[in-house]
Amino acid sequence: MENQSMFKSNRKRKEMLIVLTIGLALFLVLTLLWALSGVTLALADPGDLYVDGASGGDNPACGTMIAPCQTISYTLGRRASDGDTIHIAAGNYTENLTINGITVMLRGGYTISDTVWLPETGETVIDGDNAERVFVIQGNNSVLENLTITGGYASGASCWGGGVWVTNGEVTIRSSTITANEAECGGAGIDVNDDFGAAHLILESVMVSHNNGGQNGGLNVWGYSTSADVRASTFYSNTASIQGGGIAVLYGSSAVIDDSSIVDNTTGGGGGGIAVSESASAVISGTSIISNIADLGGAIIAGQVTVTLTNVLISSNQSSSGNANVLSINDSDVEIMNSTISDNNPGEAQAVLLWSGALTITNSILWNNGPNLQADPPCPGCFTVNYSDIEGDWTGTGNINENPLFLGNGNYHLSEVSPCIDKGTPTGAPAYDIEGTMRDALPDMGAYEFKLYELAVGTAGSGSGSVSSSPAGIVCGADCTESFANGTVVTLTASADIESTFTGWSGGDCTGTGACVVTMNEAKEVTATFTLNQYDLSVSLDGTGSGFVNSTPAGIDCGTSCTANFDYGTVVTLTAEANIGSTFEGWGGACAGAGDCAVTMTETKAVTAIFKLIQTYLPMVYR
Numbered sequence: 001m002e003n004q005s006m007f008k009s010n011r012k013r014k015e016m017l018i019v020l021t022i023g024l025a026l027f028l029v030l031t032l033l034w035a036l037s038g039v040t041l042a043l044a045d046p047g048d049l050y051v052d053g054a055s056g057g058d059n060p061a062c063g064t065m066i067a068p069c070q071t072i073s074y075t076l077g078r079r080a081s082d083g084d085t086i087h088i089a090a091g092n093y094t095e096n097l098t099i100n101g102i103t104v105m106l107r108g109g110y111t112i113s114d115t116v117w118l119p120e121t122g123e124t125v126i127d128g129d130n131a132e133r134v135f136v137i138q139g140n141n142s143v144l145e146n147l148t149i150t151g152g153y154a155s156g157a158s159c160w161g162g163g164v165w166v167t168n169g170e171v172t173i174r175s176s177t178i179t180a181n182e183a184e185c186g187g188a189g190i191d192v193n194d195d196f197g198a199a200h201l202i203l204e205s206v207m208v209s210h211n212n213g214g215q216n217g218g219l220n221v222w223g224y225s226t227s228a229d230v231r232a233s234t235f236y237s238n239t240a241s242i243q244g245g246g247i248a249v250l251y252g253s254s255a256v257i258d259d260s261s262i263v264d265n266t267t268g269g270g271g272g273g274i275a276v277s278e279s280a281s282a283v284i285s286g287t288s289i290i291s292n293i294a295d296l297g298g299a300i301i302a303g304q305v306t307v308t309l310t311n312v313l314i315s316s317n318q319s320s321s322g323n324a325n326v327l328s329i330n331d332s333d334v335e336i337m338n339s340t341i342s343d344n345n346p347g348e349a350q351a352v353l354l355w356s357g358a359l360t361i362t363n364s365i366l367w368n369n370g371p372n373l374q375a376d377p378p379c380p381g382c383f384t385v386n387y388s389d390i391e392g393d394w395t396g397t398g399n400i401n402e403n404p405l406f407l408g409n410g411n412y413h414l415s416e417v418s419p420c421i422d423k424g425t426p427t428g429a430p431a432y433d434i435e436g437t438m439r440d441a442l443p444d445m446g447a448y449e450f451k452l453y454e455l456a457v458g459t460a461g462s463g464s465g466s467v468s469s470s471p472a473g474i475v476c477g478a479d480c481t482e483s484f485a486n487g488t489v490v491t492l493t494a495s496a497d498i499e500s501t502f503t504g505w506s507g508g509d510c511t512g513t514g515a516c517v518v519t520m521n522e523a524k525e526v527t528a529t530f531t532l533n534q535y536d537l538s539v540s541l542d543g544t545g546s547g548f549v550n551s552t553p554a555g556i557d558c559g560t561s562c563t564a565n566f567d568y569g570t571v572v573t574l575t576a577e578a579n580i581g582s583t584f585e586g587w588g589g590a591c592a593g594a595g596d597c598a599v600t601m602t603e604t605k606a607v608t609a610i611f612k613l614i615q616t617y618l619p620m621v622y623r
Contacts, residue, residue: 047083047084048084048087049063049069049079049080049085049086050063050064050068050069050087050088050117051063051069051070051071051072051075051086051087051089052068052070052089053070053071053091053092053093054089055068055112056068056070056071056089057069057070058070058071058074058075062074062075062079063075063079065115065117066115071093071095072086072088072093072095072097072106073095073096073097076097076098076099080104081102082102082103083103084102084104084105085104085105086104086105086106086107087107087110088108088110088147089111089112089117089122089124090109090110090111090121090122090123090124091122091124091125092125092127093124093125093127094127094128094129094151095126095127095128095134096128096129096131097126097135097136098135098136098137098138099135099136099137099138099140100136100139100140101138101139101140102142103140103141103169104140104142104143105142105143105144105145106142106143106144107145107146108123108126108146108147108148109121109122109123109124109147110122110124119146120146123148124146124147124148125147125148125150126147126148126150127150127151128149128152128153128163129151130151130182131153132152132153132154132155133153133154133158133161133162133164134149134150134152134162134164134181135149135152135163135164135165136165137165137169138166138167138168138169138196139167139168139169139196139197140169141169141171141172142169142171142172143172143174144164144171144172144174144176145172145173145175145176146175147176147177148176148177148178148179149163149164149176149177149178149179150163150179150180151180151181152164152181152182152183153181153182153183154181154183154185154188155183156184159183159184159186159214160185160186160187160191160193161183161187161188161190161191161220162182162183162188162211162213163178163179163188163189163190163211164178164190165187165190165191165193166190166191166192166193166201167192167193167194167195167196167199168196168197168198169199169200170200171192171199171200171201171202172201172202172203172204173190173202173204173206174204174205174206175204175205175206176206176207177206177207177209178190178206178207178208178209178211178218179207179208179209179210179211180211181211181212182211182213183212183213183214184214185213185214186213186214186216186217186240186242186248187213187216187219187220187222188211188212188213188216188217188238188240189208189211189217189238190208190218190219190220191219191220191222192219192220192221192222192228193220193221193222193226194222194223194224194226195223197225199225199226200226200227200228200229201227201228201229202229202231203219203228203229203230203233204231204232204233205231205233207233207234207236208233208234208235208236208246209234209235209236209237210236210237210238211238211239212238212240213239213241214241214242215241215242215243215248216242216245216247216248216250216275217238217240217244217245217246217248217265217267218245218246218265219247219248220244220248220250221247221249221253221254221255221280222248222250222253223251224251224252224253226252226253226254227253227254227256228249228253228254228256229255229256229258230247230255230256230257230258230260231258232258232259232260233261234260234261235247235260235261235262235273236261236263236264236265237263237264237265238265238266239265239266239267240265240266240267240268240269241267241268242268242269242270243267243269243270243271243275243277243294243301244267244270244271244274245265245266245292245293246262246265246272246273246274246292247262247273247274247275248271248274248275248276248277249274249275249277249280249281249282249305250275250276250277250278251277251279251280252278252279253280254280254281254282255276255280255282255283256282256283257274257282257284257285257287258284258285258286258287259285259286259287260287260288261288261290262274262287262288262289262290262292263289263290263291263292264290264291265292265293266292266294267293267294267295268295269295269296270294270295270296270297270301270328271294271296271297271300271328272293272294272298272299272317272318273289273292273294273298273299274289274301275297275300276300276302276305276307277301277302277303277304278303278304278305279305280305281305281306282306283307283308283310284308284310284312285308285309285310285311285312286310286311286312286434286435286436287311287313287434288313288314288315288434289312289313289315289317290313290314290315290317291315291316291317292317293317293318293319293320294319294320295319296321296323296324297324297328297353298317298318298319298324298325298326298344298345299314299317299325299344300314300326300327300328301324301327301328301330302327302328302329302334303330303331304330304331304332305333306332306333306334307332307333307334308334308335308337309334309335309336309337309339310336310337310339310430311338311339311430311432311433311434312340312434313339313340313412313434313447314327314339314340314341314342314344315340315341315342315343315344315410315412316343316344317344317345318345318349319349321349322349323349323353324349324350324352324353325344325345325350325351326341326344326351326352326369327351327353328353328355329353329354329356329357330355330356330357331357333358334357334358334359334360335359335360335361335362336359336361336362336364337363337364337428337429337430338362338363338429338430338433338439338445338446339365339446339447340364340365340412340447340448341367341369341372342365342366342367342368342369342404342406343367343368343369344370345369345370349370350369350370350371351366351369351370351371351373352372352373352374353374353375353376354373354374354375354376354379354382354383356379356382357382358382358383358384359373359382359384360384360385361383361385361386361388362385362386362424362425362428362429363387363388363424363425363443363444363445363446364388364389364446365388365389365404365420365445365446366388366389366390367389367391367403367404368391371392372390372391372394373385373390373394384396386398386399386425387399387423387424387425387445388400388445389402389419389420389423389445389446398423398424398425400423400445402419402420403419404419404420404445404446405417405418405420406418407488412446412447413448413450413485413486413487413488414444414446414448414450414485415485416450416452416485418444418450420444420445420446421444421450422440422443422444423444423445424442424443424445425443426441426442429443432449433447433448433449434447434448435448435486435521437449437451437486437521448486448487449486450485451486452484452486453483453484453486453520453521453522453523453524454481454482454483454523454524455469455473455474455481455482455483455484455490455508455518455520455523455524455525456480456481456524456525456526457469457474457476457480457481457492457525457526457527457528458476458480458526458527458528459476459477459527459528459529459530460527460528460529461500461503461529461530461531461532462500462530462531462532462567463496463497463499463500463501463503463531463532463533464496464497464499464500464532465494465495465496465497465500465502465528465530466494466495467493467495467528468493468495469482469490469492469493470490470491470493471484471488471490473490474490474492476528484520485520486520486521487519487521488519488520489517489520490517490518490519490520491515491516491517491518492505492510492515492517492526492528493515493516494513494528494530497530499532499533499569500533500568501530501531501533502528502529502530503529503530503531504528505526505527505528505529506526506529507524507525507526507527508524508525508526516528532567532568533567533568534566534567534568535565535566535601535602535603535604536563536564536565536604536605537551537555537565537566537572537599537605537606537607538562538606538607539556539558539562539574539606539608539609540558540562540606540607540608540609541558541559541562541609541611542610542611543610543611543612543613544611544612545578545582545583545584545585545611545612545613545614546578546579546582546611546613547576547577547578547579547582547584547609548576548577548579549562549574549575549576549577549607549609550574550577551564551572551573551574552572552575553572555572558609566601567601568601568602569600569601569602570601571598571599571600571601572598572599572600572601573596573597573598574591574596574597574599574607574609575596575597578611579611581613581614582611582612582613582614583612583614584609584610585610585611585612587608587609588607588609588610589605589606589607589608590605590606591607
């Protein structure tokens, strides 16, 4: 009995130990899960993560196509690893994001069909809600692609870079829009600096617009270990209080700006389009700088720097103070090669004002800017001008003083009779012009190389018509080929003959039936298609009798088929045959008489065939 009691006691102890062990294990598991809730779960590198603000959910397992995360910040902070690509569905995301220490690609613009993510089919907007910077990118080489970055606000101790702030790394922004951001200090759209290490920014096909900064507007590049490459991008309608409405390159930094447009930017200080100062440098090529406004240096201000301008168009810029509509130079070396500087607020101020330093101009055109070149104090030896067209004349080798005869109306391509054709020097000249057109062995003056390109027009289809051009040259039928100067905008108009209809264009990037507008930057072929008009001929049967009508050419077989379509001008012969017991009485509508009916199809026509029942009289019998 005593042994049995001891056995039961030991059994109870074992059961209690088991319960305690299980409880402790559950407690440890729960504690571990709670701890892991704040830990990023590692993914294979490189990996793909997915974010959809509409359907996603933020949790430790999110990030697949089927179960995306909901926010970019959660994905970056809890799910992403070095080398990952984060695919972001179209939509609006109100977030302020930091990428620090890991390199990732953020790619937006996806729409979702079932579980298929379709690229470049929507807009992904990241809105900082005017609270703080939209992006802080530090210590990595990340890529932003197909994003709209807006609503950033930089203030206080973090007053630079409202849209994107970059330091210590190489960051690429591609095919994106950076708009409506603000910064109390500057770099309202983008600020790249070496505050925490050397930094390099690459912009490719980016629109930077409507950003408002204290010192500078669209882009600020700052620091001796900082550089930027700007390619095929547009800076539009950015504003700054002090300098660089569009772009500022400052304090030992460097920038290469190529194939870009800098338009309608403003500053209350210097450099409405671009400001380069404080031992910085800029190489600008293939770029248009148009309609910018500054107190000094409407297009560019250069202070204690080196600047090179090649294949650059500078037009319609102005200085609000009446000094240096185009370029203000102070203690700087500036070289201008094969550039066109024209129509910059003419009559109001000098185009280029040199305070100190040196300016070299070669193969360029300065026309209709008011006084073109001025030094203050006078410094004739500071200008080296050769092989250029300078209004008012300038001493130098190969210079001319003649109207360059542009194509006009804001088109700065050279016309066929321009005196600037073949008047440049090949020494140091670029191989291609602002549009990528190969320059001749003896290059032209200005940003655009003159070329003649052939426009060939053809006609096709069953119909007929003609094509004419403005400017004149094409009158097709008779003259269907003409050569036009590079950059000429040719408008083709098609006129169908009376029997035809113009049904559309093909070739030369023209479609539809309106006017065809062709820009002649290469040889082009355009075809106008005309279709012969067709009209309905309808036949109806009338009268007390019955019969049928046939046509030559075939088409009408009435009773069965009483309407047919015939080409314009076709002579259709209708033949009527009465059934037994009826007689054909004649035609109505488009024909008359009782013979065959010949109808010429110049419009829709209707014909009636009249049949009469033959009456039979029985003889009378008398009894």
